[in-house]
Amino acid sequence: MLKPVGKPPVAADLIFLDRVNFSTVSQAVISCLNTNNINFNDVWAFVTDSASYMKKAYNTILHGLFPNASHVTCLAHLLQLVLEVFPDKFEELNRMCALVKRVFCQSPKRRLELRAFMMQQGLSPLMPVFAVQTRWGSWIKSVQYLEENIDILQGFIPTLPPTSKAVRDLGVLLEGNGKLLKVQASFIVEHSTDILATLTKLEETSTPTAASIFSQLEDLSMLFDYGRTADAEDWRPKTREQLKELNEDERYTCSELFKQAMAECSTKLQAVIERHPCTELFKVLPIFDPAKVSGLKPDIKDYVQVVPALRNVSTEEWHRYIRMDKSDAGESVIAIPKKGNVERHFRTVHKNYDTDFPPKSELRKRRVKELKSQLSGQQSFFSQLTSKAKAATEASFRVSHLIVKNKKSFQDGEMVKEAFVEAADSLFRDFKNKPEILSSIKALQLSRSTVTRRSEAMAVDLTQQLWKDITDCECFSLQLDESTDASDTAQLCIFIRMVFNDMTAKEELLTVLPMKEHTRGEDIFQSFKNFMEKTRLPVCKLVSITTDGAPAMVGRSNGFIAKCREDDAFPDFLNYHCIIHQQALCAKMLNMKKIMDVATKIACSIRARSLQRRLFRAHLENADCEP
Numbered sequence: 001m002l003k004p005v006g007k008p009p010v011a012a013d014l015i016f017l018d019r020v021n022f023s024t025v026s027q028a029v030i031s032c033l034n035t036n037n038i039n040f041n042d043v044w045a046f047v048t049d050s051a052s053y054m055k056k057a058y059n060t061i062l063h064g065l066f067p068n069a070s071h072v073t074c075l076a077h078l079l080q081l082v083l084e085v086f087p088d089k090f091e092e093l094n095r096m097c098a099l100v101k102r103v104f105c106q107s108p109k110r111r112l113e114l115r116a117f118m119m120q121q122g123l124s125p126l127m128p129v130f131a132v133q134t135r136w137g138s139w140i141k142s143v144q145y146l147e148e149n150i151d152i153l154q155g156f157i158p159t160l161p162p163t164s165k166a167v168r169d170l171g172v173l174l175e176g177n178g179k180l181l182k183v184q185a186s187f188i189v190e191h192s193t194d195i196l197a198t199l200t201k202l203e204e205t206s207t208p209t210a211a212s213i214f215s216q217l218e219d220l221s222m223l224f225d226y227g228r229t230a231d232a233e234d235w236r237p238k239t240r241e242q243l244k245e246l247n248e249d250e251r252y253t254c255s256e257l258f259k260q261a262m263a264e265c266s267t268k269l270q271a272v273i274e275r276h277p278c279t280e281l282f283k284v285l286p287i288f289d290p291a292k293v294s295g296l297k298p299d300i301k302d303y304v305q306v307v308p309a310l311r312n313v314s315t316e317e318w319h320r321y322i323r324m325d326k327s328d329a330g331e332s333v334i335a336i337p338k339k340g341n342v343e344r345h346f347r348t349v350h351k352n353y354d355t356d357f358p359p360k361s362e363l364r365k366r367r368v369k370e371l372k373s374q375l376s377g378q379q380s381f382f383s384q385l386t387s388k389a390k391a392a393t394e395a396s397f398r399v400s401h402l403i404v405k406n407k408k409s410f411q412d413g414e415m416v417k418e419a420f421v422e423a424a425d426s427l428f429r430d431f432k433n434k435p436e437i438l439s440s441i442k443a444l445q446l447s448r449s450t451v452t453r454r455s456e457a458m459a460v461d462l463t464q465q466l467w468k469d470i471t472d473c474e475c476f477s478l479q480l481d482e483s484t485d486a487s488d489t490a491q492l493c494i495f496i497r498m499v500f501n502d503m504t505a506k507e508e509l510l511t512v513l514p515m516k517e518h519t520r521g522e523d524i525f526q527s528f529k530n531f532m533e534k535t536r537l538p539v540c541k542l543v544s545i546t547t548d549g550a551p552a553m554v555g556r557s558n559g560f561i562a563k564c565r566e567d568d569a570f571p572d573f574l575n576y577h578c579i580i581h582q583q584a585l586c587a588k589m590l591n592m593k594k595i596m597d598v599a600t601k602i603a604c605s606i607r608a609r610s611l612q613r614r615l616f617r618a619h620l621e622n623a624d625c626e627p
Contacts, residue, residue: 147185227262413446
C-alpha cells in the first residue's frame with residue numbers, strides 16, 4: 001500500500017512470497033517502489049505490523065536506502081495484540097468457540113436444523129458467528145453470539161446424533177460449565193467494547209484519527225488499570241448481575257480471572273503507548289485542531305519538547321488560545337473557532353458598513369434581509385443545477401436499462417432521444433414550461449458510449465448485489481447445464497439458488513464459462529474449480545448440485561459430480577437429475593417414428609418449392625387459418 005501525502009492510500013502491488021523473512025520482504029518493497037517509479041528519498045514512513053522480520057527488514061536493509069523515512073508499527077495491529085489476551089486467558093471459552101465452528105461451519109444441514117429449532121422456540125433464527133484468525137474482532141463477535149445464544153445451544157446440541165467428536169465434546173462442555181462460560185462471555189463482551197470501537201475507527205481510512213487517538217488510548221488505559229483491583233460489584237452491569245447467580249467459590253474464581261485479564265491488557269497497552277514512535281506526536285496534535293484545544297493542558301511546557309516553536313508563546317497567549325479564563329486556568333470555556341478571522345475581514349473589507357447602515361436601524365434590517373435573500377437565491381441556483389443533473393443521469397440509466405433489456409443496439413439511444421424530442425414538441429405544445437421540458441430532454445445523455453458506460457455500471461452493480469447475497473445466504477444449490485452456441489463453442493451455464501435467514505429464496509445466473517476444448521467431466525470440474533478459487537465462492541454453503549444427467553456430469557469415476565466428491569474443498573452435498581431433462585428423455589422413449597416421418601415428409605415437400613408454399617398459404621387463407 002502507498003499513501004501519497006494529502007491523498008488516500010492506494011494498493012500499489014500484490015506480491016506472493018515463497019518464503020517470508022526480512023530479506024524477501026525487503027526485496028518485495030524495493031521491487032514495488034521501482035515498479036511505480038518512486039524515489040527512495042521521497043519515502044517518509046515505513047508502516048508495518050509488529051512482526052520481527054518487518055523490523056529486521058527496516059533496520060538491516062531499508063533504513064540505509066530510505067534516508068528520510070521512519071519505521072512506524074501499525075497501531076491497529078498493536079491493539080489487536082492487546083485483544084489476544086482474552087482468548088489466551090479464557091481457555092475454556094476459546095475452546096467452545098472452536099468447537100462451535102467445527103460443528104456448524106462445514107455442515108449446512110446442522111445450520112438448517114439449528115434455524116428450525118430456534119423458530120420452533122419462537123426466536124429469530126440467528127446463525128453462529130465464527131472466529132477467523134486473520135479478521136480483527138471476529139473472536140469477540142463469536143463470543144458475543146455464544147453469550148446471547150448459549151441457552152439455545154444447550155437445548156439443541158443434545159438433539160444432534162453424537163457421531164462427531166466435536167458434537168460430543170461441545171455437549172459435555174455446555175452441560176458442565178454452561179453457566180460459568182456465559183458469565184465469562186458477558187465480561188469479555190462488555191469490557192472489550194471500547195477497544196473494538198477504537199480498532200474500528202482506526203480501520204476507517206477516510207476518517208482522520210491522529211488528533212484524538214491519544215485520548216482514546218488514555219481512556220482504555222484507565223479502564224484496564226481500574227480492572228486490576230476491581231471487586232465483583234465493580235464490573236459492568238450485565239457481568240455484575242450474572243456473577244450474583246454463581247456460588248461464592250465460582251464468583252471468586254471468575255473475579256480473579258477477570259482481574260488477571262485486565263492487568264495483562266493494561267500491561268500490554270502501556271507498552272504500546274510507551275514504545276510507539278508517534279506517541280509524543282499524538283499528544284501534541286490536538287494543538288492544531290481548534291475543536292480539541294479545550295482539552296489541552298494549561299502548562300505550555302508539556303508541549304515545548306515536541307514543538308520547539310512554542311517557546312516563543314507566552315502563558316497568557318497560550319491560555320487565550322486554548323479558551324481558558326485568566327481567573328481560573330483550570331476552567332475552559334466554549335468559543336467559536338476563527339471568530340477573529342471573521343471580525344478582521346469585516347473591519348478591513350466592510351469598514352463603512354456601520355456608517356452606511358447604522359446598527360439597530362430599519363435600514364440595516366432591510367439590508368440584512370436583502371443579503372439573506374440573495375444568499376438563498378445563490379444556494380437554490382446551485383441546488384437546482386445539481387437536482388437537474390441527477391434527474392438527467394437517472395433518466396439516462398432508465399433508458400439504457402430498457403435498451404439492454406430489449407436487446408437493442410447501444411446506438412439506438414440517440415434514436416430514442418430524437419424520438420423523445422419530436423414527441424415532446426407536440427405533446428407539450430400548450431405548456432408554459434415547454435422550453436424547459438425540451439431543454440431537459442436535450443440534456444439527456446444517450447450516446448453509444450454513454451449507454452455502454454451505463455450498461456457496464458449496472459452490470460457491476462448487479463454483480464456486487466449477487467455476491468453480497470451469496471455472502472449473506474445460509475446455503476445455496478447449483479444447477480449446471482452445458483450446451484453449444486452458434487459459434488460451436490461449448491458454454492457451461494451455472495445457476496445458483498440461495499436460501500436466507502428468513503427462509504426466502506432467490507435464484508440467479510451465477511456465470512457462463514466457455515469450454516473451448518474438451519467437455520469431459522474433468523474439464524468441466526477444472527473450469528468450475530478455477531472459477532471457484534478466482535471468485536472465492538463459499539462452497540462450504542453448498543447443499544446440492546443439479547445436472548442434465550449427461551455422462552460427463554454424473555459419470556461414476558470421471559464425471560463432474562464424482563470429481564467434486566473427491567475434492568476435500570467440497571462438503572457433503574446432494575445430487576439431482578433435472579426434471580425437464582428427464583421429461584425430454586421420456587419423450588424420446590415414445591415410438592412416434594411413423595407419425596414423425598410422414599409429418600416431416602409433408603413439411604419438406606411444401607418447403608421445397610416456392611409455388612407449393614404459395615399454394616399452401618392461399619389454402620390456409622381460404623380456410624380462415626393463420627398462415
